[in-house]
Amino acid sequence: MVAASNALKPMRISRLTLLLALAFLLISFTAPAQDSVRAVRRAKSTTAPAMPTNVEPIDTAGLKDLISKPKDKPLLVNFWATFCDPCRDEFPDLVKVDKDFRPKSIAFVTVSLDDMTDIKTTVPQFLAQMKATMPAYLLNVSDPEPAINAVDPKWQGELPATFLYNAKGEIVFKAFGRVNTDALREAIERLAKN
Amino acid sequence: MKKRTVSIVLAALFVITAAVIAGSGRSNEVPAPPAIGTTVDEFTLPDVNGQEHTLKSLKGKNGIVLIFIAVQCPVSNAYNDRMEKLAEDYKDKGIAVIGINANSSEDAATVKAHAAEKHLTFTILKDAGNKVADKLGAARTPEAYFLDANNKLLYHGRIDNSQNPDAIESSDLRNALESALAGKPIEKPEAKSFGCSIKRA
Numbered sequence: 001m002v003a004a005s006n007a008l009k010p011m012r013i014s015r016l017t018l019l020l021a022l023a024f025l026l027i028s029f030t031a032p033a034q035d036s037v038r039a040v041r042r043a044k045s046t047t048a049p050a051m052p053t054n055v056e057p058i059d060t061a062g063l064k065d066l067i068s069k070p071k072d073k074p075l076l077v078n079f080w081a082t083f084c085d086p087c088r089d090e091f092p093d094l095v096k097v098d099k100d101f102r103p104k105s106i107a108f109v110t111v112s113l114d115d116m117t118d119i120k121t122t123v124p125q126f127l128a129q130m131k132a133t134m135p136a137y138l139l140n141v142s143d144p145e146p147a148i149n150a151v152d153p154k155w156q157g158e159l160p161a162t163f164l165y166n167a168k169g170e171i172v173f174k175a176f177g178r179v180n181t182d183a184l185r186e187a188i189e190r191l192a193k194n
Numbered sequence: 195m196k197k198r199t200v201s202i203v204l205a206a207l208f209v210i211t212a213a214v215i216a217g218s219g220r221s222n223e224v225p226a227p228p229a230i231g232t233t234v235d236e237f238t239l240p241d242v243n244g245q246e247h248t249l250k251s252l253k254g255k256n257g258i259v260l261i262f263i264a265v266q267c268p269v270s271n272a273y274n275d276r277m278e279k280l281a282e283d284y285k286d287k288g289i290a291v292i293g294i295n296a297n298s299s300e301d302a303a304t305v306k307a308h309a310a311e312k313h314l315t316f317t318i319l320k321d322a323g324n325k326v327a328d329k330l331g332a333a334r335t336p337e338a339y340f341l342d343a344n345n346k347l348l349y350h351g352r353i354d355n356s357q358n359p360d361a362i363e364s365s366d367l368r369n370a371l372e373s374a375l376a377g378k379p380i381e382k383p384e385a386k387s388f389g390c391s392i393k394r395a
Contacts, residue, residue, distance in 0.1 A: 083268040084390060113388045115358065142363055143355045145386045156224070157352075158334035158391035176224065176333065177391035 053127040055112065055119050057140040060147045066109065066137075067151065071167045074106045074191045077151075078179075079161045081113040082122045086178040087160040091130050093181040094162075097188070098134050105192045106164075112138040113159060166191055224392075227331030227350055230383040234345045237326050239294070239319040242306035247319065249345065256288035256375060257342040259367070261353070262327065263293045263318070264335040265300045265308040267390035272357035273336050274312045280353075280368070281316040289340075289371055293318035296327035297335075298395040324394045334389030338367050340374070348374055352387035 058066070067077065078094055080087035094110075102108045110132065112123050119138050127136055141147055148157045152171065155161060164173035164187055173187035228234060238248050252258060261277060264270040281291035293316060295305045302320045309318055321327050330339055330350075340349035349370035354362045366385040373380045 079388075081388070085266060086391065086393075142361060144388050145352075145355075148386045148388070154226070155386075156227075156331075156333035156337065157386045157388045158224075159388055160391070177393075 053124040053132065053136060055123050055127070055136045055138050057116065057119060058111065058137040059139075060141055060150060063111065063137075063139065063147055064150045067163075067165060068169050071107065071165070071169065073103075074167060074172075074188065075165045076101075076106050076108040076184075076188070077163045077165070078108075078110045079113060079151075079159060080110060081159055082118065082126050083114065084159045088126070090160060090178045090181075091126075091132070093179070095130050095132050097181065097184060098132070100185075101188050102134065106188055108134040110134055110136050112136065113144075114138060116140050164188065164191070224333040224394075225328050225331045228329075228347055230347055230350065232347050234339075234341055234347055235329065236345070237329065239321055239326060240302070242302045242309065242318050242320055244302065247317065249341075252290055252292050252317065253341070253343065253345075254284075254288040254290040255343060257290075257340060257348070259284070259289060259291045259371070260326075260330070260339045260341070261291065261293050262332045262335050262337045262392060263295055264297050264390055264392075265295070265304055266297075267335045269357050269389045270335040271312070272359075273353055274314060276353060276359070277336070278314055278316065284371060287371075287375055289375075291316050294321050294326060294332075295319070296321040296324050296332065297393045298322070298324075299393045322395065324392070327392055327394070332392060334391055336389060340367065340370055342374060348380055349383050351385040352389075355385075355387065357387075 067075065076097070080091065082088070094108075098108050110127075112118075114123050116138065123136070123138060139147055144157065148155055151161075151163060152174065155174075155176065158176050160175075160178065162173075162175045162179045162184065163171050164184065166172045172191065173184060175184070234249075236249050238246050240246050249258070259280070263273075263277070277291065277293070284291060293309075293314065295318060300308075302322075305318055305320060308314075319326075326332075332339075336353055338349070338351065338353055339347060342348050349367060351366060353365075353367045355364045355366070356362050364382075364385070366382055370380045370383065
């Protein structure tokens with residue numbers, strides 16, 4: 001056993017050297033590429049106007065009004081919270097959807113389920129970080145059930161949840177849990193064609 | 195004859211394609227929960243140590259509360275103390291309180307470590323294939339089901355109205371348990387709240 005492990009030692013060292021060399025090569029090749037990507041991102045972010053993210057409180061009546069009032073175009077609503085991992089994970093995709101379709105094809109609002117005490121802190125901070133410019137609300141209710149049922153009686157309240165309403169106010173697409181962005185884009189494009 | 199076979203095959207393909215397209219739109223929808231009053235079938239699930247339990251073996255003489263919980267969900271974690279207290283308070287009243295973790299992202303060892311860290315002493319079952327979560331139409335954490343001694347579903351929904359213990363106005367689950375113990379009908383057998391979606395396998 002001892003002899004065998006000794007015999008293996010030189011080979012381990014040479015493998016380690018080889019790995020280190022490879023890692024060094026990889027880092028030296030990829031690092032400049034990443035820097036240039038960052039530089040492009042920096043350039044983009046400085047040209048875009050810094051939008052202050054204002055989050056408005058909304059109650060159940062306000063939410064009902066928002067989704068049921070007559071619309072001139074489809075409405076996309078995303079329910080999310082800063083404490084919800086899949087909500088944060090899907091947010092960059094939703095910001096892309098927003099950039100691609102609003103205001104031409106859809107209206108888009110987000111409704112946060114964070115606590116009212118977060119309305120000036122963590123919620124706008126996250127939205128600013130995401131460069132999210134769609135109108136942002138925070139549900140301010142003591143009992144969440146009427147709000148959940150007003151949106152969709154089949155919804156149990158799991159987050160995130162995304163609903164697309166046509167101009168008539170009917171739900172034409174919904175997703176509970178992380179949204180399939182391709183399916184959402186298809187649904188928006190289908191509405192735009194009609 | 196051949197033409198007919200071809201047209202049947204084409205028709206079948208069309209139907210299958212249509213079904214796939216129609217189905218894809220609601221791929222992440224959870225099965226509907228059983229209606230209040232429905233009798234829930236017996237099931238067997240392992241706890242975090244791998245030991246199998248039947249619903250029957252866990253149930254108290256006055257019923258059982260099953261709560262879908264999570265390791266990572268801050269809403270579920272906000273209820274840790276309240277769930278532990280509930281289990282403590284109803285043990286002597288013949289109602290067992292059991293946790294079920296159905297998140298595919300959280301394995302038995304993770305659930306066990308989390309329970310130890312948060313001082314959760316009630317039994318926690320691991321529903322690795324969402325078998326029971328699907329049967330009960332559980333969508334989020336925390337989400338509670340109260341079954342009587344005959345497995346009849348008496349209450350389904352939230353523990354109370356707010357994850358913030360200072361803002362509780364309606365202790366819906368406790369109210370349901372108290373009504374059942376007093377032999378009274380449950381005034382509010384269903385109540386919703388926000389929670390984290392269960393990550394299904």
